[in-house]
Amino acid sequence: GESVGLHLPTLSVQEGDNSIINCAYSNSASDYFIWYKQESGKGPQFIIDIRSNMDKRQGQRVTVLLNKTVKHLSLQIAATQPGDSAVYFCAEIKAAGNKLTFGGGTRVLVKP
Amino acid sequence: ETGVTQSPTHLIKTRGQQVTLRCSSQSGHNTVSWYQQALGQGPQFIFQYYREEENGRGNFPPRFSGLQFPNYSSELNVNALELDDSALYLCASSARGSGRKPGELFFGEGSRLTVL
Numbered sequence: 421g422e423s424v425g426l427h428l429p430t431l432s433v434q435e436g437d438n439s440i441i442n443c444a445y446s447n448s449a450s451d452y453f454i455w456y457k458q459e460s461g462k463g464p465q466f467i468i469d470i471r472s473n474m475d476k477r478q479g480q481r482v483t484v485l486l487n488k489t490v491k492h493l494s495l496q497i498a499a500t501q502p503g504d505s506a507v508y509f510c511a512e513i514k515a516a517g518n519k520l521t522f523g524g525g526t527r528v529l530v531k532p
Numbered sequence: 533e534t535g536v537t538q539s540p541t542h543l544i545k546t547r548g549q550q551v552t553l554r555c556s557s558q559s560g561h562n563t564v565s566w567y568q569q570a571l572g573q574g575p576q577f578i579f580q581y582y583r584e585e586e587n588g589r590g591n592f593p594p595r596f597s598g599l600q601f602p603n604y605s606s607e608l609n610v611n612a613l614e615l616d617d618s619a620l621y622l623c624a625s626s627a628r629g630s631g632r633k634p635g636e637l638f639f640g641e642g643s644r645l646t647v648l
Contacts, residue, residue: 454635463534463622463639464575509574513635518588519565520635522574 430527433504439497441526443510446491450512453486454520455495459506464522467495467508497528505530534558536625536640544646545613553608553643555623563587564606565637566598567622575622581606582628610645618647 433439445453451472456464470477470484470493477484483496493510507527511520535558545551557564563582567575577590581600595611604625610617621644624637 452633452635461641463536463624463641464637465534465639466633466636469633469635511574511635515634517634518580518582519577519590520567520575520637521577524574525572 429525430529432529432531433500434531435500435502437500439495439500439504439528441495441497441508441510441528443493443495443523444491445493445510445512445523447512447521448488448491449514450521451515451517452513453484453493454511454513455482455484455493456509456511456522457504457506458509458525464509500528500530502530502532504528534625534638534640536623536638538621538623538640538643540643541641542644542646544648546648547613547615549613549647550609550611551613551645553610553621553623553645555606555608555625555640557604557606557623557625558638561625561627561638562604563626563628564600564604565624565626566606566608567624567639568592569620569622569642571619578608578621613647615647618645620644 454469455467458464468479507525511522537556565580566578569575579589584600599607620642622642624639
């Protein structure tokens, strides 16, 4: 069935280093892949998305890579800061769809 | 701040009871979606409301129902509560129309439901 999952449940990163969060997806029919950040006690917050016909997209300090050949999605965070500590979810949706399908989340801990 | 507000923030119920959760969407947003997030897991889609009608439903039983009002605010109702209904219930608003990102939802902080 459809699923969006993550390889690593917890990632510890030194402040200032780059973070890479990985995600495997199984639904090739999805049109958009998205990363959300969820801080403790808050709802998920949209970070960045990528359309299925792209392989890379950059935002502010973040880059999302999409490898459709192996159905892999990653989020790179440059110069990780303490405020980046959160749980990160990948998700997918069809262009005319009405629901996001989320993966299980990766917790990022930034060490000072 | 997303402009999406949910109430109550926390509540405790017992099995068999009913609960109503409320959500006010961000100004200008006409679509509201509800998600259930169990501890340590990703949110799961319950249903979406657009123009006061249900517009898609996830794999949840009929005892999960909802409403959307003319001002686009929404309610989630759960009847005959079960222990497994204990979760964080998230409301998300978005605006239908050209130019919007399909996957960009604006989530509230959620209502934490505990069923004993």
